[in-house]
Amino acid sequence: MAIPEFQTTAVEAIPGIASTARGAFRTHRTKTLQWRQTQLRKLYWAMEDYQPQILEALKQDLHKGDFESLLTEIDWIKKDCLFMLDHLEEFMKDDKLGGPHVPMTHSFMKFRVRKEPLGTVLIIGPYNFPIQLTLAPLVGAIAAGCTAVLKPSELTPACAMIMKELVEKRLDTSAIAVVNGGIPETNALMNEKWDKVFFTGSAAVGTIIAKKAAETLTPVVLELGGKNPAFITKNANLALAAKRLLWGKTMNAGQVCLSQNYVLIDKDIVPTFITHLNQAYKDMFPNGAKESPDLGRIVNQRHFQRLKKMLDNTKGKIVMGGALDESENYIEPTAVLVDSVDDSMMQEESFGPIFSIYPVNSLDEALNVANLVHRTPLSLFTFGSKSETKRILNEMTSGGATINDAFFHASLNTVPFGGVGDSGWGAYRGKASFDCFTHARTISETPIWAEKLIAIRYMPFDVSKLQLFTRLTTKKPNFDRNGKVVKGFGYWLAMLCGLGGRSAKGAFARWLVVLVAHYLYTNRVGN
Ligand SMILES: NC(=O)c1ccc[n+]([C@@H]2O[C@H](COP(=O)([O-])OP(=O)(O)OC[C@H]3O[C@@H](n4cnc5c(N)ncnc54)[C@H](O)[C@@H]3O)[C@@H](O)[C@H]2O)c1
Numbered sequence: 001m002a003i004p005e006f007q008t009t010a011v012e013a014i015p016g017i018a019s020t021a022r023g024a025f026r027t028h029r030t031k032t033l034q035w036r037q038t039q040l041r042k043l044y045w046a047m048e049d050y051q052p053q054i055l056e057a058l059k060q061d062l063h064k065g066d067f068e069s070l071l072t073e074i075d076w077i078k079k080d081c082l083f084m085l086d087h088l089e090e091f092m093k094d095d096k097l098g099g100p101h102v103p104m105t106h107s108f109m110k111f112r113v114r115k116e117p118l119g120t121v122l123i124i125g126p127y128n129f130p131i132q133l134t135l136a137p138l139v140g141a142i143a144a145g146c147t148a149v150l151k152p153s154e155l156t157p158a159c160a161m162i163m164k165e166l167v168e169k170r171l172d173t174s175a176i177a178v179v180n181g182g183i184p185e186t187n188a189l190m191n192e193k194w195d196k197v198f199f200t201g202s203a204a205v206g207t208i209i210a211k212k213a214a215e216t217l218t219p220v221v222l223e224l225g226g227k228n229p230a231f232i233t234k235n236a237n238l239a240l241a242a243k244r245l246l247w248g249k250t251m252n253a254g255q256v257c258l259s260q261n262y263v264l265i266d267k268d269i270v271p272t273f274i275t276h277l278n279q280a281y282k283d284m285f286p287n288g289a290k291e292s293p294d295l296g297r298i299v300n301q302r303h304f305q306r307l308k309k310m311l312d313n314t315k316g317k318i319v320m321g322g323a324l325d326e327s328e329n330y331i332e333p334t335a336v337l338v339d340s341v342d343d344s345m346m347q348e349e350s351f352g353p354i355f356s357i358y359p360v361n362s363l364d365e366a367l368n369v370a371n372l373v374h375r376t377p378l379s380l381f382t383f384g385s386k387s388e389t390k391r392i393l394n395e396m397t398s399g400g401a402t403i404n405d406a407f408f409h410a411s412l413n414t415v416p417f418g419g420v421g422d423s424g425w426g427a428y429r430g431k432a433s434f435d436c437f438t439h440a441r442t443i444s445e446t447p448i449w450a451e452k453l454i455a456i457r458y459m460p461f462d463v464s465k466l467q468l469f470t471r472l473t474t475k476k477p478n479f480d481r482n483g484k485v486v487k488g489f490g491y492w493l494a495m496l497c498g499l500g501g502r503s504a505k506g507a508f509a510r511w512l513v514v515l516v517a518h519y520l521y522t523n524r525v526g527n
């Protein structure tokens, strides 16, 4: 089966496509467990059956090797479908509210949280993992019972066309559609009313999307990029740090939103680190990176030129790699030793196989620089002692973080993934994907028979009844005006009854030990 030639969707057709998806949601059929399961099962098999075409499309668009395409794109989505199918019924169930959430006075009103699909959603994908980052949000949308329109990146046209075909041939086409194109088509889509827009891409375009969505108070998820730091201290295993950080910059030719932009490293260990980096490079690419069937290419000329400009403008020194070949958008994995935060290699998001090494005098300086370059990056990486790692995690935030490695925290499709601040809003993957497209709707049910009990709320009010109500529903604070915990009579009584245990479990365990000890003592041999 050949990959169809890229074709943009007619802008005039877009309102109709959106309206069909909205209409499908209004039929309520996408809310059923059966519809969700069927679509997820069909998506799973579509990924299996279209595997050869997807592999070919990823090769055409990004020169992606089969190993990466299977691991991070095709098998990723299959795993997503299976995870959702395994947990869907459990995720869809109402959360019954009781215990600490609902006081005794409200206990007969059956408070619960119902999980409702948000409605019809728009998913806008980027080019770097074109299949994963367009279809993984779709898995969440289907699981939640939403209808969806996908807008894959036009920079990976073969993948965009395969996704269109796959959706149109295998899924419920009145509920799920693919619109192909670039800016005009995305603008036309954004002129429609959505119940959520899920955008993955650059901060610049994310800003455009968020502004437009704000006009109609449409909620948005933004999965953006960042200038991600790696910290290396004298206590790190330098050979391992070099190897693992090189991995982070070679997967998908470094076109990974999470990969390190720069490495902050103690100045005394810079030469050793560079030696290890070059050794790791030789081990990974024994015949040179360009000859490797595993290393991808930069997606297009524009991005090739963007990366070339970063290298042309640097005042730093290339200490690994440095070769470029415009004819095939090839950039060798490259490290540049820099001495200023104003360097082009520090200022721009690399999103390619190039990164900078910035020597520092101390961890204090490293933290200052990192907070200055980008205070809320998508990820950060630490290589050092436990206490240094603790300090870095405490003094600098990020969407996610990995200790002793490049972006490994994002290598699992079942744990939440997202940015913080200007590297992203919202999270998905695993249960978070279901929650992302779900409205948590609190429901209560007032029993008819309870009318007398709750008549206190009606005018004319009776203050004496309010006092009783307040006594029943209000807890006394166990702290004073200075924020200090007050250990009153209740506290000491609980401690005494619990034999010093602070929780019911602890008290139970203590009493159990006492009773067993007592039993053994009274029944001891010779008694
Ligand atoms: N956090 C994440 O999960 C994540 C994942 C991948 C990429 N990224 C980020 O995405 C960026 C690279 O991806 P990209 O180049 O595909 O991003 P991009 O922002 O250029 O494009 C993303 C999408 O927006 C559309 N688009 C582009 N310009 C537009 C405009 N002016 N108006 C409306 N829509 C427009 C594109 O067609 C595409 O579908 C990097 O910054 C990277 O860090 C983030």
Ligand SMILES: CC1=C(/C=C/C(C)=C/C=C/C(C)=C/C=C/C=C(C)/C=C/C=C(C)/C=C/C=C(\C)C=O)C(C)(C)CCC1
Residues within 6 Å of the ligand: 071, 072, 128, 129, 133, 255, 256, 257, 258, 410, 411, 412
């Ligand atoms: C436990 C047993 C074994 C050991 C198995 C081991 C150690 C397996 C290790 C597997 C590894 C290293 C897997 C790495 C996976 C990396 C992935 C999936 C990376 C994904 C990256 C992504 C999705 C990037 C996303 C980018 C984004 C969102 C932005 O641009 C055996 C096998 C030894 C024996 C049995 C028991």
